[in-house]
Amino acid sequence: MIRWIFAIVLGFSNAWLGAQSASEMTLTPAATEDTLKNPEAGPVHDYDLKFREIAKELRCPTCTGLSVLESDASFSLQIKSQVKEQMLMGKDKEQVLTYFVDRYGPWILREPPKQGFNLLAWAVPIALLCLGPIAIWLLVWKRNVTVSTHGVRANEPIIAEMQERLQQLRKGN
Amino acid sequence: MLANYGFYLIFLALCCSLYGFLSAILAAYWRHRRFYNSSKLALTATCMLLISAAVVLWVGLFQRDYGIAYVAKNSSNDLPMLYTFTAFWSSLEGSHTLWMLLLSIMGTIAVWTHSKDNEHIMPYVLGSIQAVLGWMLYLAVTYSDPFVANLPAPPNGRGMNELLQNFYMAIHPPLLFSGYTALAVPFAYSIAALCFGDITEGWLKTVRRWSLFAFVLLTAAISLGGRWAYVELGWAGYWAWDPVENSSFMPWLMCTALLHSLLVQDKLGHLKRLSIVLAIAAFFLSYFGTFLTRSGVVSSVHSFAESPIGPNYLYYLSGLILISTAIYAFRAPSILPADTEKVWGFSKESALVVTQFLLLSFAAIIFIGTVFPIVSEALTQQRITVQAPYFNMFAPWVGLGTVVGIAIGQLMRYQSSQMPYAKQVIFGSVLFAIPLSFVLIYLGEVMKTPKTVNLIAQIVGLYLASWAIGCLCGDLFIKLKDLRFQWKLFFKRNLAYFGAWVAHIGVMIAIIGFLGNYRGMETRKTLKAGESFEFFDYRFEVPDGIKVKTEQNATLFAAHVNVYRGETLYQSMEAAQSRYPTKDQTFNEIGIGGNFWHDIYIVLVDFDKTDGKRVTLQVNINPTVRFVWTAIVIMCLGGVIALFDLYRGNKSRDAVAGAWEVKA
Structure with a gap:
């Protein structure tokens, strides 16, 4: 029973992993949730979900570990305004990102590109997470190891045998 | 002089x-x-x-x-x-x-x-x-x-x-380094066991105590580093998968894996070689962390010291790997597992192997992500970046495995596929988790999450974490019931179990806390003195612009912000920029308020330098950040409780080998 739950959860998780990376590719339509008005911004403002999606994927060139969205460095501000320009030209997420990759190289993206040598960075963890459970299943879970003890250890049958023998001896006396 | x-x-x-x-x-x-x-x-x-x-x-x-x-x-x-x-x-x-x-x-x-x-x-x-x-x-x-x-x-x-110049950063390095250097002791004992060619009961007891000690120190130190980033840097987060953060997290993962393999070793006498490898790897990674921070190979917000010392660390690292591997390769065959009768199969020891798998593969993913830019650039001459999105892609799956693994693994028994009361506990928790996760969703205002994918992830995560808490509580109840509720006996004999239980509850609370990252909100507003704006049920008012204050050696340009909920004053906070006499640069002093369910995080981005009557504020609503801090305290507490378990290993099961041959 528990084995099945485990298997289902693992299978489900892998399926979901695929689904999520697929949804990463396609653009989610800009939600209408945003009600904030930003007076400084033009037609595309900073709280547009679509804009945030794109800006989150681009690194701030001058800071460490941050996306342009989270950064106020002058370089990031430039990139953000470029993103807005590109969006106004009607490009979708993929096209905007390609535009930046063409100009700055794949370095500008916060994830390694999924091609060539860099594919390894994706393939290895995914293979690890998928094949690992199978390996454990085959090597550990399905295997009941019984080691021959050659009667060295005082385990329960031996103790029982000894007590039996003792009682027999007592009765004999 | x-x-x-x-x-x-x-x-x-x-x-x-x-x-x-x-x-x-x-x-x-x-x-x-x-x-x-x-x-x-x-x-x-x-x-x-x-x-x-x-x-x-x-x-x-x-x-x-x-x-x-x-x-x-x-x-x-x-x-x-x-x-x-x-x-x-x-x-x-x-x-x-x-x-x-x-x-x-x-x-x-x-x-x-x-x-x-x-x-x-x-x-x-x-x-x-x-x-x-x-x-x-x-x-x-x-x-x-x-x-x-x-x-x-x-x-x-x-x-x-x-x-x-921050309280958390003042105590973070000594704590972290204590954790790193405490890991040197299990490392030294592992090398010693390999050289000597045997592991004794006393070895296990000592290594367990030191790795537990290192675990507590590292847990505390890593969270203090996160807390420092949260209150000092102003990007409204505590963890950015920055190389230096990663390099402090990898030894933690190894140390945790070591604790779990020592458990199997203690109960069954198996996984001895794995413990040795993990102890060596944990120390190796802590040294690697020191190298990454000091060498300037990777850029990081946390690296404050760079120097030509880098290559020397690298020599030592390679030497360390070479020598340890050589010793291991030659001596490992002499370390034998105990003659335990029935192991593996569907049992707790196998569940602990799954734990090892999750922790080690997580460490491997983080390691790949941290060193990949360097390797890729060296091999393909093309610069790439690996940042948060990459790690955030994999971390939830490891987290999912951890939650399910902890919940079910706790209920399993050693050397037996029997799980007493498992059905009652697991299905009871399925019911118990419904009200608990409902409360979490309601009070945490989860339904306000803008993106559907994030909303689903949170609901699933909260439900599973609540379910795991139910399973853990059920397991504690079974343990106590087996002891006929003799509390004295429980606390005398089972402190190791109880400590682990507390730490695992801490992990669940931490995961509930991490899920809050999916629903953070932010806004940025420029306003004049006396104006206000509404955001997330709150109204933020800046009554009187910038005030200049001095605090120790710093000059603060502080904006007082009143936060209203409805018409009543909820909290009043202060966001500031500070300037130190030694540098022509300003630093953020962040105003943090709010309640247990969400932090209100205010950064003073900019202000009118002429009269100080106009300010630009960035306001973040960071849900369940305090859950994370609480969880860390609980995890450390669990570790400390387990440290007091003196019963374990008092009796030597294996014979002590190797008496001294005294040569005068």
Whole structure:
């Protein structure tokens, strides 16, 4: 029973992993949730979900570990305004990102590109997470190891045998 | 003048350490007791010398002796007392000294408090510790001498890095380094066990205690680093998968994996070699972390010290790997598993193997992500970036596995596929989790999440975490029921179990806390004094613009913000920019308020410098951040409880081998 739950959860998780990376590719339509008005911004403002999606994927060139969205460095501000320009030209997420990759190289993206040598960075963890459970299943879970003890250890049958023998001896006396 | 004494002390420490290393090797080789005692005293002497050197550096700092270059670089006349004290470790040379100091202290404690069971392997332990310490001392003498003279002495120093002038950063490095160096003891014991070719019960007891100690220290230190980033840097997060953060997290993962493999070793006598590998890997990764931080190979918000010392760390790292691997390859066959009758199959030991798998693959993913940019650039000449999105892609799946694994694994039993009361507990928790997750969703205002994918992830995550909490509580109940609710007996005998239980509850709370990251919100507004704006049920008002204040050595430009909920004043906070006399740059002083369910995080982005009547504020609503801090405290508490478990391993199961052959 528990084995099945485990298997289902693992299978489900892998399926979901695929689904999520697929949804990463396609653009989610800009939600209408945003009600904030930003007076400084033009037609595309900073709280547009679509804009945030794109800006989150681009690194701030001058800071460490941050996306342009989270950064106020002058370089990031430039990139953000470029993103807005590109969006106004009607490009979708993929096209905007390609535009930046063409100009700055794949370095500008916060994830390694999924091609060539860099594919390894994706393939290895995914293979690890998928094949690992199978390996454990085959090597550990399905295997009941019984080691021959050659009667060295005082385990329960031996103790029982000894007590039996003792009682027999007592009765004999 | 003082500087000369300091260098002299470090140089003496190096000599002592080299002597200690040689005598330890000889003691091990000849099984010679006097050499062993001499080596033990050499380590103690090294420790005393390093303490004296540290005291000299502190005296230099407090006397504002700018004739020492390190003091001139890292302190100034206006530095407050606390930060003068912590300026000791605010850049490379000092933190290197701190590392050595802590390692020698840990080593000295380890060799003076070893148990009788371990006496036969102590020379190897001493040798391993001295090998690490000696190299660090050599580097201190050649590349990172903290006592380099700076004559003639300038009247004022350059001042301490302003970002480090923070309470959390003051205690973060010593804690982290204590954790790293505490891992040196399991490492030394592993090398010793390999060299000696046997593992005894006393080995397990000691290594378990030290790795638990390191676990507590590392947990606390990593979270303090996160807390520092949260209150000081102003990007409204505590964890950015930054290389330096990663490099402190990997030893933690290894240490946690080690604790779980020691558990199997303790109960069943299996996974001995895995424990050895993990102990070595944990120390290797902590050393790798030091290397990453110090070498400047990767850029990071946390790296405050870079120098040509980098390559030397790398030499040592490669040497460490080579030697450890060689020792392991030659000696591992002598470490045999116990003759346990029935193992693996569907049982707790297999569940613990799954734990190992999750922790180790997570560490592997983080390792790949951290070093991939360097490797890729070297091989393809193309620069790439690996940042948060990459790690955030995999972390939830590991988290999912952890939650399910902990919940079900706790209920399993060793050497048996029977799970007593498992059905009741698991399905009972399925019901129990419904109200709990509902409360979490309602009070945490989860339904306000804008993106559907994030919303689903959160609901699933909260439900599973609540379910796991239910399973854990059910397991505790079963354990107590088995003991007929004899609390005294439980707390006397089962502290290890109880500590682990508390720590696992902490993990669940932490995961509930991490899920809050999916629903953070932010806004940015420019407003004049007296104006206000509404955001997330709150109204933020800036009554009277910027006020200038002085606080110790900093000048604060503070904006007072009143937060209203409805018409009543909910909280009043202060977001500021600070300016230090030593640098022409401003730093964020963030206003943090809110309640247990979400933090209100206000950053003063900009203000009108002429009259101070107009301010730009960035407001973040960060849900369940306090859950994370609470969870960390609970996890540390669990570790400390488990440390007090003195019962485990008191009786030796294996015979003690290797008596001394005394050669006078």
